Amino acid sequence: MAIMDQDEFWAIVDRAREGIEDTRTAEGAKQVAEKVGQRLAELGREAAVAFDLRYAVLDAESYDWNLWGAAYLMRGGCSDDAFDYFRGWLVTQGRSIWERALRDPDTLAELGIDPDDDFLLCESMLSVGRAAFDEDADFFDAVDAARAELPADTFNGPLLGDDFDHEDDDAVHARYPRLAEIYLQSEDVPGLPASVPNAQSCQRAHRCTLMAASLARWATRRSSRCVAVARCLRCSLVPKSGCGVLSLDQLVP
Incomplete structure (x- = not known):
């Protein structure tokens, strides 16, 4: 054929x-x-x-x-x-x-x-x-x-x-x-503790295995929307928003 x-x-x-x-x-x-x-x-x-x-x-x-x-x-x-x-x-x-x-x-x-x-x-x-x-x-x-x-x-x-x-x-x-300009944007994420210097924006994909025992979790408001932010204690990278780590009712100051 x-x-x-x-x-x-x-x-x-x-x-x-x-x-x-x-x-x-x-x-x-x-x-x-x-x-x-x-x-x-x-x-x-x-x-x-x-x-x-x-x-x-x-x-x-x-x-x-x-x-x-x-x-x-x-x-x-x-x-x-x-x-x-x-x-x-x-x-x-x-x-x-x-x-x-x-x-x-x-x-x-x-x-x-x-x-x-x-x-x-x-x-x-x-x-x-x-x-x-x-x-x-x-x-x-x-x-x-x-x-x-x-x-x-x-x-x-x-x-x-x-x-x-x-x-x-x-x-x-x-x-x-x-x-790269779209997907590798790096910037300080407002509202994160000082112990997370130069944390990458949630627009960047997380590049390591997320393990529950090795996560520090925060949330903040950006551009009038809830952004869930999680930092891996091993590599300090931050995953994209929408990862489900935190929901709107779990926002912390």
């Missing part, structure tokens, strides 16, 4: 994006995936498998350290599976954004995403062709059979690009200057 033409693949995705208020959100991205599935169900099983094969090719082409680093920065960490789902989310943003992000992940800064929104995942996009089949197993069997007809390296390749230390702020700023 032939792999779907790239233009046809992206035409389906971009058409599915029409009418959705904000595809950047988890709900918006999921709606795109659902509409793609509906279209593939209309086109039939062969088209659904061909679409999946093209997706697998794009997945291999985007298996890149540079893009992974951007996902790590935007999400405050990014596992193997999360990187798969992040690329699913990126597909739902459309062809133009996808292609620009692969050339230069720092262009993702132009999307205007709230830095407190670190979900940026769309797992359902990874196997959206299931909508054209009555049973999921039939879809996966059809995909496996189609892949078996193609060279093994069509979908599987090495991790592209050069690795770097995602915890090195200088390296992050060098690679992603615009994203």
